[in-house]
Amino acid sequence: METTREERFKKNIIRVSSRILEQLNDKTDLDKEMRYFFGILKDTFVDFESNENRYIGSYCVMVPDEIIYAYGYIPVRLCAGNSVAAMIGDEIAPRDACPVLKASYGFSQMSVLPIYNQCEAVVLPMTCDGKRKSAEILSEHVPVIPLFVPMGKSDEDFEQMLKSMKSLTKTLSEFTEKKLSNKLLVKAYKDIYEAQKQAFRLSEIFSQKNTPLRGSEFMAVMNSFCYTKPLEWAKKVEELCNALSSVPTKTTDKRRKKTRVLIAGSPITFPNYKIPLLLEEMGAQIVGDETCMSGRMLYDPVIPDDYSTESMLRAFTARYVSACSCPVFDQLDDQIYRLTEKIKNSKAEGVVYYVLRGCTPYDFELSKAEEAAEKMGIPLIRVETDFSLEDQEQVKIRLEAFVEMLEQRR
Secondary structure, eight states, rough: OOOOOOHHHHHHHHHHHHHHHHHHHOOOSSSSHHHHHHHHHHHHSOOOOOSSEEEEESSSSTSHHHHHHTTTTTTOOOOOHHHHHHHHHHHTOOOOOOHHHHHHHHHHHOOHEEEEEEEEEEEEOOSSHHHHHHHHHHHHTTTTTEEEHHHHHHHHHHHHHHHHHHHHHHHHHHTTTTOOOOHHHHHHHHHHHHHHHHHHHHHHHHHHSSSSSSSSHHHHHHHHHOOOOOHHHHHHHHHHHHHHHHHHHOOOOOOOSOOOEEEHHHHHHOOOHHHHHHHHHTOOOOEEEOOTTTTTTTTOOOOOOSSSSHHHHHHHHHIIIIIIITHHHHHOOOHHHHHHHHHHHHTTTEEEEEEEEOOOOHHHHHHHHHHHHHTTTTOOEEEEEEESTTTTHHHHHHHHHHHHHHHHTT
């Protein structure tokens, strides 16, 4: 019996996702502690589990999950990293478009992944040209709610972003036919704050101690947050932190000999773990990352003056304007400060600056990142790639040479 295009697509999605999960499982020294996080990714991208939950999707950390929860929906991050889905997206988007967006188009077009199909709407921040053009493409499959994001960080920009937050709540009220619930908003804030607290703790342990947690595993933990509820996730991260804190230093002494590498740049989304897995294969120890789908995703906590809706919205605005280090902003000081602090705190010996082919905002930031790393005496290599495996050997050779150079500098 001839299989349909959708069936072949589904089979290939499962194949790609399963391959990465198998690699992660085979290499982990934390089988019990990582089971929950790997399980979330497996449920979503291999088993294609569906449920009765009501979802609203988003395409950026700029979208406040707390607001979506306040309407009785569950937010889900739809930024995709699957090469098979990106190939479908190639039929829709220009050749040089961002792979994350192309993969998202592919999933929306094929309608086989429940996490996409169950979204009743998506919130799309206008953070880059690709996302601005995505609204038209995605609206063929699901209602799209645009979120305006200012390019600067002035007081005027703050007020513009606050206006966008209020506009988002108005649109969601009209779409859901519900009023914004202050009670649910406060609960979501507290739940996500707990997740942020545990994520920060994990990041500190991961970057400063010689733990058995690999960089690819850390990214899997952070990616899994996008597909589950924050309080449940926070509890499991706390258990992981406790397990890592109890590991005697002597059991991880061998890791001290590994070259310490920090990853910065474009988002790393499951199952596109090409760069971290290759670095680990080269014998490097990833000690942190400065990317928006992993180390930066839960970095900035919300600190409202009180629990009024107005105060909460102003706090969300401050998180995305005042503190956020996304390259969408025209001021790079925050991004460079965050990068240099990460290098210092993690004692990184080198930086891999990862650029997704077609992701121009991060490429524009490269020169400033190179300048900052050079001042610190830290080598930095730019690696441009996409989701496919076609250039894997070429990328592997470059990373191998970089790691060898770092080892020789010791």
